[in-house]
Amino acid sequence: MTAVLSVTDAVKCFGATRALDGASFVLRPGEWLGLLGPNGAGKTTLVRAVSGRVRLDRGRIDLFGQPLDGPGKDPRRRLGIVPQEIALYPALTARENLAAFAALCRVPGGEIRDRVAWALDWTGLGDRADEPIKRFSGGMKRRLNIACGVLHRPEVVLLDEPTVGVDPQSRQRIWEMLEKLRADGASLLLATHQLDEAERVCERIVIIDHGRMIAGGTFAELVARTVGNKRWVVFAVDRQPPGASLPDGLAIAPDGTLRAAVEDVAGELSRLLSALHAAGVGVVDVRIETPSLQAVFLHLTGRELRE
Amino acid sequence: MIRTLLRIKWLSLKRDYAALGLTFAVPVAFFTVFAGLFGGLPTGDGDGQDRQRPLKIVVVDEDRSEGSRRFVAALTRQSAVEVSTGPGLGEQEPGAPEPPPDSYSRDDARRLVRGGRFAAAVAIPSGWGGSFGSLSPDRPAIDVVYDAANPMARHSVSGLVQVAAMEALPDLFMKGGFRLMDQTDSGLTPEQRRTVDELIAKVRSQLDEIRRKDAAGAEASGGSPAREEQEGFRGMVRVDASPARAEEGETRAKKTGSLVSYYAAGLGVMFLLFSVVGAGGAFLEEESRGTLERMLAGNVGMPTILLGNWLFTALVGFAQVSLMFVWGAVLFRIDLWSVQHLTGFAVMTVATASAAAGFGLVLAACCRSQAQLNGFATILVMVMSALGGSMVPRFVMPSFLDTTAKFTFNGWALDGYLKVFWYDDPNATLLESVADLLPQLGALAASTVVFLLVARLLARRWEVV
Numbered sequence: 134m135t136a137v138l139s140v141t142d143a144v145k146c147f148g149a150t151r152a153l154d155g156a157s158f159v160l161r162p163g164e165w166l167g168l169l170g171p172n173g174a175g176k177t178t179l180v181r182a183v184s185g186r187v188r189l190d191r192g193r194i195d196l197f198g199q200p201l202d203g204p205g206k207d208p209r210r211r212l213g214i215v216p217q218e219i220a221l222y223p224a225l226t227a228r229e230n231l232a233a234f235a236a237l238c239r240v241p242g243g244e245i246r247d248r249v250a251w252a253l254d255w256t257g258l259g260d261r262a263d264e265p266i267k268r269f270s271g272g273m274k275r276r277l278n279i280a281c282g283v284l285h286r287p288e289v290v291l292l293d294e295p296t297v298g299v300d301p302q303s304r305q306r307i308w309e310m311l312e313k314l315r316a317d318g319a320s321l322l323l324a325t326h327q328l329d330e331a332e333r334v335c336e337r338i339v340i341i342d343h344g345r346m347i348a349g350g351t352f353a354e355l356v357a358r359t360v361g362n363k364r365w366v367v368f369a370v371d372r373q374p375p376g377a378s379l380p381d382g383l384a385i386a387p388d389g390t391l392r393a394a395v396e397d398v399a400g401e402l403s404r405l406l407s408a409l410h411a412a413g414v415g416v417v418d419v420r421i422e423t424p425s426l427q428a429v430f431l432h433l434t435g436r437e438l439r440e
Numbered sequence: 441m442i443r444t445l446l447r448i449k450w451l452s453l454k455r456d457y458a459a460l461g462l463t464f465a466v467p468v469a470f471f472t473v474f475a476g477l478f479g480g481l482p483t484g485d486g487d488g489q490d491r492q493r494p495l496k497i498v499v500v501d502e503d504r505s506e507g508s509r510r511f512v513a514a515l516t517r518q519s520a521v522e523v524s525t526g527p528g529l530g531e532q533e534p535g536a537p538e539p540p541p542d543s544y545s546r547d548d549a550r551r552l553v554r555g556g557r558f559a560a561a562v563a564i565p566s567g568w569g570g571s572f573g574s575l576s577p578d579r580p581a582i583d584v585v586y587d588a589a590n591p592m593a594r595h596s597v598s599g600l601v602q603v604a605a606m607e608a609l610p611d612l613f614m615k616g617g618f619r620l621m622d623q624t625d626s627g628l629t630p631e632q633r634r635t636v637d638e639l640i641a642k643v644r645s646q647l648d649e650i651r652r653k654d655a656a657g658a659e660a661s662g663g664s665p666a667r668e669e670q671e672g673f674r675g676m677v678r679v680d681a682s683p684a685r686a687e688e689g690e691t692r693a694k695k696t697g698s699l700v701s702y703y704a705a706g707l708g709v710m711f712l713l714f715s716v717v718g719a720g721g722a723f724l725e726e727e728s729r730g731t732l733e734r735m736l737a738g739n740v741g742m743p744t745i746l747l748g749n750w751l752f753t754a755l756v757g758f759a760q761v762s763l764m765f766v767w768g769a770v771l772f773r774i775d776l777w778s779v780q781h782l783t784g785f786a787v788m789t790v791a792t793a794s795a796a797a798g799f800g801l802v803l804a805a806c807c808r809s810q811a812q813l814n815g816f817a818t819i820l821v822m823v824m825s826a827l828g829g830s831m832v833p834r835f836v837m838p839s840f841l842d843t844t845a846k847f848t849f850n851g852w853a854l855d856g857y858l859k860v861f862w863y864d865d866p867n868a869t870l871l872e873s874v875a876d877l878l879p880q881l882g883a884l885a886a887s888t889v890v891f892l893l894v895a896r897l898l899a900r901r902w903e904v905v
Contacts, residue, residue, distance in 0.1 A: 147905075181737075184737040185737065185739075185904065186733070186736060186737050186904060186905070187904065187905055188904045188905065207739060209739050210739060214734070214737045214738060216730055216733065216734055216737075218729075218730040219730070220729060220730030220731045220733065220734040221729075221731070222729075222731065223729075234734075234738075237735055237738055237740055238738055239739070281734075282734075
């Protein structure tokens with residue numbers, strides 16, 4: 134399948150700092166791709182390079198098969214960018230902001246009114262359309278911020294932390310909005326630290342660190358390649374007789390839990406419960422932990438702080 | 441806790457070179473400029489006075505008597521004035537029987553003062569020398585025609601006329617006094633008359649001696665001749681002073697309006713500068729808010745963004761200055777509503793607002809933060825306003841500061857407005873009036889182009905990295 138966006142061997146240095154060091158990935162038509170990485174990994178530089186704001190020292194970026202800085206019609210006109218910060222005019226109303234950004238995105242004059250009406254409906258801000266947005270809540274501004282980036286019906290949308298700092302209700306509303314874009318065929322590149330959301334909505338995930346792609350694929354592929362497919366069965370215990378012999382070398386942690394890794398939950402859970410019962414261990418609760426993107430992420434990038 | 445806070449503040453200041461400069465270097469520069477304005481810069485011998493700018497005056501001698509020639513020569517020796525008697529002429533030759541063919545006439549002199557080329561004109565009427573020393577109220581009076589925009593000119597020149605006359609003609613003054621005594625009932629006895637004649641000859645001889653010494657002293661020092669103040673004789677020369685425009689049928693109200701227009705121009709240009717600083721701040725706010733980045737990422741080019749900002753700022757500036765003048769016209773009777781004034785005002789305001797908007801963009805593009813802009817630009821605008829003549833009329837500035845003002849676009853703007861409202865020629869056609877503004881319009885247009893080019897270059901920092 135032809136990629137709508139491909140980044141190949143991207144290198145960018147800022148002085149002695151190598152922000153991108155051979156990063157590569159592709160975004161396919163209609164796909165949602167999560168771009169993950171710790172702070173300072175090069176995500177922002179990569180997103181800025183795709184939006185044409187950073188010139189690579191080496192490598193290339195193709196949008197719709199056309200080099201970003203090549204001759205001919207600029208392919209970036211088919212790209213929508215939603216920045217992390219609320220890049221709106223606080224003194225303007227929602228409607229005025231939308232109209233302004235529609236014009237800046239080169240939406241034809243005759244269509245602006247319709248696109249603004251669509252955006253107000255899409256964001257659920259129709260009843261507040263004529264209020265200055267400085268009175269809006271964080272979630273409302275965030276929705277408007279996204280709408281201002283897609284007024285020109287882009288085929289590829291770069292979203293940088295679209296749900297940061299908003300409440301669960303607003304977050305839910307934003308994902309519903311983005312699902313509508315997906316239904317219309319837009320491809321999304323989602324740069325985020327919200328790993329649970331990336332795991333839930335993205336079809337593929339790319340993890341970069343130190344300016345390089347260190348892993349990429351579907352969530353299941355990443356799990357299989359990193360933490361493996363074993364599930365953790367976590368038992369909460371309330372008593373342990375002195376000298377009790379636990380099965381499989383298990384031990385009870387100071388917090389009163391006992392963790393066991395299993396390949397086959399259905400086959401092994403009853404055996405473990407029986408063994409614990411026979412040993413006189415009182416089990417009050419059982420929880421099964423599936424492999425998470427967070428576990429994959431920490432496995433790949435380590436646990437030390439990046440600041 | 442306080443110590444920690446002080447340390448944070450100090451480190452923040454120490455690492456921001458612009459803020460450091462604003463805190464320490466710029467105030468020193470500011471002080472230097474204003475000290476120069478009001479006190480003159482110190483000279484090599486510690487005397488700042490010789491850098492003061494002399495008043496330029498034009499002298500018309502209609503009397504052509506020996507007394508008038510001596511008076512003109514004495515006036516020319518005053519260091520406080522720079523005398524011209526005709527195009528390319530300085531002091532007229534004493535003893536010359538006829539005026540040089542290109543000497544200024546009284547009408548020429550009035551026109552020149554009205555046009556702002558001279559601060560005042562001194563006209564010596566026929567018969568003045570012959571009646572010198574008379575105390576008759578009908579004696580011919582010296583006319584001083586002054587530029588009302590320069591309130592110092594009238595009194596300074598009137599005073600200098602008294603000084604020059606007393607310096608030049610004490611003998612004639614005594615002669616007049618004794619002539620007056622002679623007209624009393626008994627008159628002078630032959631013996632008294634002989635004594636008086638001897639006294640007059642002695643005074644003249646002493647005067648010649650003083651002049652010889654002055655000339656020798658001036659030659660030795662390379663400066664102007666020393667003078668003796670003769671306070672006792674001051675006020676004895678009859679002087680009629682009138683503003684350069686008074687004889688053109690202008691009403692007092694109109695003159696008052698012209699004075700207001702002088703201040704409206706000065707303050708208008710100064711506040712225009714402050715308002716473009718605000719516009720520059722709004723541009724920086726676009727950067728910090730992220731809308732500038734969004735526009736650039738959205739394929740809106742930097743030239744477009746700059747031009748849009750420039751145009752908006754220029755339009756706001758035009759509206760701001762227009763409002764100030766319309767307000768002045770309504771409330772203070774600024775003469776705005778004639779075709780010549782309205783046209784001149786419009787072209788000057790378009791040119792000034794365009795240059796000011798470009799200046800605002802340069803400021804925004806060279807400052808890294810709003811704090812830098814506010815600090816730096818406020819001081820810069822105040823210095824430029826002072827140099828340009830918005831705060832202090834330029835004719836009171838030392839000549840080197842007046843020359844420096846030619847390098848400020850607001851100085852040119854102020855010159856243009858003054859040409860429109862103050863130094864206008866009521867007999868000029870509309871085309872001539874506009875053509876008279878061409879130097880100012882040209883300077884402002886060139887400034888606009890330079891500002892826009894510099895802003896474009898500086899704005900590269902916001903573009904692709």
